[in-house]
Amino acid sequence: MKPTAKQVAHAAGVSIAAVSRAFTPGASINPEKKKKIFAVAEEIGYISPARRTAKAVAASTITLVAGDLHNPFYPLVLDTLARHLQESERQLLVYALPTDCNIDAVTDQVLAVRPSGIIVTSASLTSNMARACRQNQIKAVLLNRIQRDMRINAVSCDNYQGGRDIGRLLLERGYQRIGLIGGVANTSTHAERVRGFRDVLAEAGRTIHVQASGNYQYEIAKQAVVHLLSAIHPPDAIFCCNDIMALAVIDAAKERGLRIPKDLAVAGFDDIPMASWSSYQLTTIRQPVERMVQEAVSLIDDPNIKASDYGSTRMLSGTLVMRAST
Amino acid sequence: MKPTAKQVAHAAGVSIAAVSRAFTPGASINPEKKKKIFAVAEEIGYISPARRTAKAVAASTITLVAGDLHNPFYPLVLDTLARHLQESERQLLVYALPTDCNIDAVTDQVLAVRPSGIIVTSASLTSNMARACRQNQIKAVLLNRIQRDMRINAVSCDNYQGGRDIGRLLLERGYQRIGLIGGVANTSTHAERVRGFRDVLAEAGRTIHVQASGNYQYEIAKQAVVHLLSAIHPPDAIFCCNDIMALAVIDAAKERGLRIPKDLAVAGFDDIPMASWSSYQLTTIRQPVERMVQEAVSLIDDPNIKASDYGSTRMLSGTLVMRAST
DNA sequence: TGCCCGTTATGAAAAATTTTCAGGACGACA
DNA sequence: TGTCGTCCTGAAAATTTTTCATAACGGGCA
Structure with a gap:
């Protein structure tokens, strides 16, 4: 049986209307009650219809948080990723961070969309964001970065x-x-x-x-x-x-x-x-960009890998390209 | 009075359930009836709740269809646009087209999201896509391109x-x-x-x-x-x-x-x-990238400019930068 | 041909959800 | 102390989605 608003209302000791309001942005409801309802809904597994459709929309979306687009390496990644996702009819959301700007500045924006996955090529993923991703069941993958301490999946060249x-x-x-x-x-x-x-x-x-x-x-x-x-x-x-x-x-x-x-x-x-x-x-x-992107996407797609998993790192070897400069 | 499914059902001579089904992807309904219902809904101005939320999500989204990301000029545009949209808390969806690939290949994907606007920097916008945008009330702007015959807004350097x-x-x-x-x-x-x-x-x-x-x-x-x-x-x-x-x-x-x-x-x-x-x-x-992006976004934001308008072109002057190569 | 069976399409009704409405609580202010 | 306005609330109304029973159609088969 699918969880309903009625069950949530009963369990939280509020009216059905209150539950509906809790999930309606901007509706008039006591923040504390809202929090209570969210907690109960979470426990029961209730998702409001509006959220359901929004979720369906975002499910086919992957977000790329890119750092320094002035380094031509990242447009390369972006290009590869964009093509890759187009093939599987998915959307690519892009955030470009100024180099000096912390990723936390966009955390809320990024998470608000609830994409199925986030690929981060920016300088560093803060623990804040990593936690937020886990809490929201959004899979995050570091591309061309590794942070072993943070229980987060990563793909990197060796x-x-x-x-x-x-x-x-x-x-x-x-x-x-x-x-x-x-x-x-x-x-x-x-x-x-x-x-x-x-x-x-x-x-x-x-x-x-x-x-x-x-x-x-x-x-x-x-x-x-x-x-x-x-x-x-x-x-x-x-x-x-x-x-x-x-x-x-x-x-x-x-x-x-x-x-x-x-x-x-x-x-x-x-x-x-x-x-x-x-x-x-x-x-x-x-750097094997094509394969790195592939791996990153597959880490997000693989249902065996959970957002809450301990981080595993896939390392791909690069190729020495000898030219005239040495 | 907000249009309801009941009114649509009555006007189209079908049950309320049929209207609901027409707007549910994958629901079992006669395609002809569905079309009829869409037509009536369009006329009355009815939007199903699911569409409403999906629309709200997409309303804060702008899609960039970029052509050749290997030309460093376009990452520049992308970067500028990304920052610009982040400031106003909007999302940026990116499509990268292979140079040889026609934009029609992604038309359906692009339109499926129903973003509030589309910015195209790719080689050319086909008349197919232009028409589809008008039909779907999505504003399209050509950046760094002009196509006078197509009734489409454009921003370009002189x-x-x-x-x-x-x-x-x-x-x-x-x-x-x-x-x-x-x-x-x-x-x-x-x-x-x-x-x-x-x-x-x-x-x-x-x-x-x-x-x-x-x-x-x-x-x-x-x-x-x-x-x-x-x-x-x-x-x-x-x-x-x-x-x-x-x-x-x-x-x-x-x-x-x-x-x-x-x-x-x-x-x-x-x-x-x-x-x-x-x-x-x-x-x-x-090229005045910053201003070009600003203009492009403002063309999309400006409520006075309709998707169905005749194309107006905003032309910005570039600056001659003299260096040692001449 | 006639029968059976599975699929698709449908409206009525049930269930679920959102919105409206009529208060109640509370604080600001005269 | 009374009045007003704002915020919050549940009941009920309105709206939408889902379920259910049934009809219509078409293909396989005796």
């Missing part, structure tokens, strides 16, 4: 291995003063890529010669690298934690008259379209 | 003037053999930019020295320009109808050992972020 691959390549090519331009400090992508890179250097008895942060942005990376290059012993190779920063490094190096890769080798991470442009010819790690 | 500005600049700088790389043939952006460019040359008693199509894409433009540059009298300046094609031209020129702008001047259109990167330093026309 950033550690990617960092290692780049590190090994630079060692094999015989570069002596290997530098690093890091991304956003508290992100898993940054941490893992750096860790892999550092590890492989350490195994060869080497260390990172110089290091700076580029915040994953072109402009900041460019300013940062100018300092590195004007040092007395400038690096002869630089690994950048993503591609746009690598492009910035190449631009800055060329401005100083350095030849790539003779005077300075540069490697990136992501393989955005510009990486293959002939002005750059950037050696980088290609 | 492409004609932009083309003129570039043309004048190249003339003033004294370039002798001025070439052109065009975009997608049947788009207004292409047509207008070329027209402005051609006009200003004609006024100076000059013609376009060589011309090719780059389809608004990096790869195609690059291939096209290789031919132009290996001619006996290669151009000494090229206007590209958008920035990525201009970047492709610069890359191709540099590969041939040409110096920019000494051996070849290049100008683009859009002012995407990469245009200002030091490898390119591209002279271009900056």
Whole structure:
């Protein structure tokens, strides 16, 4: 038997009308009573008709919370995801967060729609939002991010291995003063890529010669690298934690008259379209965007995986793409 | 008095239950009867409760149909639009169309949601879709496109003037053999930019020295320009109808050992972020993205403008951004 | 052909839900 | 202290959805 408003009313000790009003936005009802009714409804499993239809509409929707759309990697993800969902006749809702803006600012908006799933590529998912998702039975997936502490599913490229691959390549090519331009400090992508890179250097008895942060942005990376290059012993190779920063490094190096890769080798991470442009010819790690998106969607679709599950992480390996910049 | 199912039933000569069923997806009802009921409901102005809530949900939604997300100009638009809508607590639904794919392929999906408005930046809005929008009282706005024949509102940069500005600049700088790389043939952006460019040359008693199509894409433009540059009298300046094609031209020129702008001047259109990167330093026309998005949204919001209106076009002027490539 | 059976379509009636209406409680204010 | 206005409430009315019994149709089969 489907739960009805009558049952809820009886259990909560209020009139049927009150139940109806509780579920009608803007209706005149005591907030406390409303809360009581919600609690009872939750317990019995009652959903008001209006909610039912709204739910049906939102069920075919997936929300993408994207961070920095100025990094061409994310439009790539967005594009892939959009096509993927179109095939299965689903809708894609997009939120673009300013880099400096916390995801909590849009939590309410995102949850108000009650999509069947949320894919987050933004810098970080706060525990606030993770909790809210669990409470609302909305599945959240981190894409290109991992936060182990938060019981949340994630899909990511194997950033550690990617960092290692780049590190090994630079060692094999015989570069002596290997530098690093890091991304956003508290992100898993940054941490893992750096860790892999550092590890492989350490195994060869080497260390990172110089290091700076580029915040994953072109402009900041460019300013940062100018300092590195004007040092007395400038690096002869630089690994950048993503591609746009690598492009910035190449631009800055060329401005100083350095030849790539003779005077300075540069490697990136992501393989955005510009990486293959002939002005750059950037050696980088290609992230398997297509497969990452597929996995993310399948994590949401898989009925065996519950919103309340402990987070599992699917890690896909990237591909080293060698071009002329190293 | 609000129209009720009873009235519809009476007017259509069916039972109240039939009316309810007509508005319930998947309910067992004769399609002809359903159509009849829809017609009567339309006339009386009856909306079923389920539709009412679904409508309320969708009312705060705007759909963006984007074409080529590989052109960084569109992520720029997307980003701006997303922020804009977040401020007014609205949702943004995104469809990404493959370049070769007709918009009709997603028409049904787009309209099924019944958003309050649709913004189309894709290559072209077919008359099919335009009609469907009018029928469904959904406001459509073309962004960065104009189609005068279709009674549809549009917001666009003044492409004609932009083309003129570039043309004048190249003339003033004294370039002798001025070439052109065009975009997608049947788009207004292409047509207008070329027209402005051609006009200003004609006024100076000059013609376009060589011309090719780059389809608004990096790869195609690059291939096209290789031919132009290996001619006996290669151009000494090229206007590209958008920035990525201009970047492709610069890359191709540099590969041939040409110096920019000494051996070849290049100008683009859009002012995407990469245009200002030091490898390119591209002279271009900056499109007022912020204002264009604002106008597009206001066209949708303005209650005085009906979905059935004759199309009005709001044209905003771009800014000539002079950099080192000319 | 005639019978059986399953599917689809239907209105009446029942059930469920929303909305209206007529207070009651409470505080502000004269 | 009385009056007014606002907010909240349940009963009842209005509205809509769902159930139920039945009719109509078509295909398979003796």
